[in-house]
Amino acid sequence: MTQTKHVKGIYSLFNARWYDPFRTVWGSIVSKKAEKDFLTNLKKEIKPQTRILELGCGSGINIGRLQHTLFKQYTALDFSEEMLDRAKKHYTKIPNLILKHQDITRVDHLHYDIIISTWVLSHLEKPADIINKWYSQLAPGGSIYLIFLTKPKWYINLWFYPFA
Numbered sequence: 001m002t003q004t005k006h007v008k009g010i011y012s013l014f015n016a017r018w019y020d021p022f023r024t025v026w027g028s029i030v031s032k033k034a035e036k037d038f039l040t041n042l043k044k045e046i047k048p049q050t051r052i053l054e055l056g057c058g059s060g061i062n063i064g065r066l067q068h069t070l071f072k073q074y075t076a077l078d079f080s081e082e083m084l085d086r087a088k089k090h091y092t093k094i095p096n097l098i099l100k101h102q103d104i105t106r107v108d109h110l111h112y113d114i115i116i117s118t119w120v121l122s123h124l125e126k127p128a129d130i131i132n133k134w135y136s137q138l139a140p141g142g143s144i145y146l147i148f149l150t151k152p153k154w155y156i157n158l159w160f161y162p163f164a
C-alpha cells in the first residue's frame with residue numbers, strides 16, 4: 001500500500017468521527033504548550049490583510065481557533081474527503097474561508113503571508129523537501145508555522161495503533 005493510500009485510509013475510518021476526540025486528548029497530553037505558543041504567536045502576526053494557507057487542515061481545529069480573528073483570506077487544504085467534510089460541517093459560514101480537496105505535496109504558487117501546518121509532517125514521505133518547497137513559495141516576508149513531533153516514528157505509530 002502506498003503512503004498516500006495508508007494515510008487516507010486512517011482518516012476515512014468511521015468517517016473520521018474518531019478524530020476530534022482523539023485530537024482533544026492528544027492536544028492536552030502531548031502538545032499543550034506547543035499549541036498555546038503556536039496560537040499566541042500566530043494571532044499576533046495576523047492582520048486584516050493577511051492571506052493564510054493551512055496545509056492538512058483536517059477537521060478544522062485551527063480554523064475554529066482563528067474564526068474570530070480578522071484576516072483577508074484563509075485557504076485550507078486536505079486530501080481526506082472525510083476530514084474536509086467535518087471541517088465544512090462546522091466552518092463553511094466563515095467569510096473568506098476556502099476549503100479545498102488537495103494533496104499538499106503537489107501545491108504550487110503559494111503566495112501567502114502565513115502558512116500553517118500542524119501534525120501533518122509525519123505523514124509525508126520527504127517532509128524536509130516539502131517544507132523547502134513551501135518555504136520557497138511564500139510571499140516576501142511571510143512566515144511558516146509548523147507543529148510536528150520530533151519523537152521517533154514508533155511513538156507516533158503507537159498512538160495510531162488502534163486505527164492501523
Ligand SMILES: C[S@@+](CC[C@H](N)C(=O)[O-])C[C@H]1O[C@@H](n2cnc3c(N)ncnc32)[C@H](O)[C@@H]1O
Nearest residue numbers: 056057058078079080083103104118119120123
Ligand atoms: C493529524 S491530522 C492533522 C489535522 C489538523 N492539522 C490538526 O492539527 O488537527 C493530519 C491531516 O493531514 C492530512 N494529510 C496528510 N497527508 C496529506 C497530503 N499529502 N495532502 C493533503 N492532506 C494530507 C490528513 O488527511 C489529515 O487530515
